[in-house]
Amino acid sequence: MATERTLPNLWHATAPAAPDTRPLARDLTTDVAIIGGGFTGLSAALHLAEKGVKATAIEAKMIGFGGSGRNVGLVNAGMWVKPDDLIATLGLEAGNRLLGELGDGPAMVYALVEKHGISCEAVRNGTLHMAVGAEGLKDISDRETQWKKRGAPVEVLSAERSSALSGAEGFSGALLDRRAGTIQPLAYARGLARAALAAGAEIYTDTALVGAERKGETWVLRAGQNIVRAKQVILATNAYGGMFAETPWQEHTQELTILPYFQFATNPLPEKVASRILPERQGTWDTGLVMTSFRMDQQNRLIFGSIGRLDAMAEGTHRAFAARSVRKLFPYIGDFRFEYWWDGRIGMTTNNLPAMHTLAPNVVSVSGYNGRGIAPGTVFGKALADHVTGQTSAIPLAETPVTPDTWRSVKSAFYHAGAQAKHLVDRRF
Structure with missing residues (x-):
């Protein structure tokens, strides 16, 4: 099993406590087994439970361990791909449907926040x-x-x-x-989990899926030391599915190129400075070749991010770049320090659009959010819940076969090394 460095993550430090969950300690039977405890899996669990369907989510680590607890917190509308390009790829009817569903994605997120009273620093000012x-x-x-x-x-x-x-x-x-806005992403994930549990779903954490076989019409999943039997399976691991070498249906992870993304968060800034930076609290990202982002949180911390992984070799380069960038962007900022820093994985597809697959009979997935996880994850979680309960046209994507990207490892390494090289020299003058 792959491991990741433990870094001081602002979202972990400031999110309300997660609901009480434990590792699976018994065999069980459920209607739908959901693998993954991020936005997609939790949205699916919530919407299934609200339909009266017995749903069980299994998370190898903790709620929001992957991208759901590491991203910038921008609740964006649509995908990164321009609308016309999206339609050129998917066709007019399918493209317009996806644009409509994801254009309304932020509205779904904020409606769930309001309905379930999720405390997640939600701001909808664009x-x-x-x-x-x-x-x-x-x-x-x-x-x-x-x-x-x-x-x-x-x-x-x-x-x-x-x-x-x-x-x-x-x-x-x-x-x-x-249409868009910001949230505290881990707080939102934990709020979805709490709402799903309240609706009747079951969630087990620290429970890795290590095997699966189909017996008749039932999937028999080995989860930790126990067995989960389910007629339907939703695979919602996205960019983090490849961390677990024995995960069944592993081939679907081979089509995702991993784009690393880091963030640094300052100490709470003085009010006279904080009031000048994003006074209406929009979140931002830029059009640069090596993208950067910045936003504020409720404690007046400035959060700056860019492409790159904070491994032992690269962290110093990215930290220095982040500090230079903050001073260049906000020359009035005065003294500051970085109190938190963390990184995450973005799952990129070759066409920069999500992919929907039936990986085996009654096993479905949507993955490849290409840096747009919050609203699409929420939308597709509900769509997957509808799909497995008989609404076969619920998912606003055509099903496609898994197409492994033979260059994914090379591209992932290039993104990591290229970002480090650019950040070594960028914004020095």
């Missing part, structure tokens, strides 16, 4: 896609045109307006998407 140079401005202008054709409330802001809303210097403009 997001800002910051333009780097003339090329970046053209990119966000194209996005504005394409989304406005579909009635989305998006707007390109001037450099001056972008600076006022972000508090940052050096950008040529920004795309404001009013």
Whole structure:
């Protein structure tokens, strides 16, 4: 089993406590077994339980261990791919359906937050896609045109307006998407888990799936030291499925290229400084070749992120780059220190769109969120719950065969090394 370094993660430090869960300690029979305790698996568990379906989620580590507890916390609408490009890939009917479902994704997230009283620092004042140079401005202008054709409330802001809303210097403009917002992602995941448990789902943590075989119409899953019998299985491990070498249906992880992403969070900033940085508390990311992001939390910490993994060799380079970037973007910031730092995995597909698979009879998955996990994970979790209960057209994606990417390891290594090389020299002058 692969391991990861334990790093001081802000979301772990500030999220409300997780609901009480334990490792599986008995054999059981359930209607639907869900493998993975992140946004997708927890959304599926919640929506199945609300239908009166017996749902059991099995998580190898803890609730939100993977990307759900490590991401930036941007509740974005749609995918990273531009709408017209998405339709060119999927076709008009399927593309428009996916755009509609995921365009409304933030609304689903915030509705669940309100319905279940999830304390997760939810702010719905939009997001800002910051333009780097003339090329970046053209990119966000194209996005504005394409989304406005579909009635989305998006707007390109001037450099001056972008600076006022972000508090940052050096950008040529920004795309404001009013559908979107921010949350504390681990707090949201834990809130989904609490709601799922209250609805009647079962969740077991520290319980790795180590084997599976089909006997008649039933899947017999070896989970830890025990057996789970289920007629239906939802595989919701996304970019973290490959951590566990004996996981069944392992081939679906071979189509995901792993893009590492790190974040550093400052100490709480003085009010006179914090009030100038993102005064309306939008979250941001930019159009740079090696993307960066920044946002604030409720304790007035600035959180800065970019592509890269915080391993022992690269952490110093990325830390120095993050510090230079913060000073360059916010020259008035004064003294600060990084109190938290952590990294995570983004699962990338070759077409930058999610993939839906039937991996075996009655075993389904959706994975490859390409950096858009919160709203799509929530949407697809519900869609998977509908799908396994008989709504065969519930998932807004056509089913495709698993197509392993033979270059995934090379690309993953390139992203890691390339980001480190760029961060070694970037923003020094």
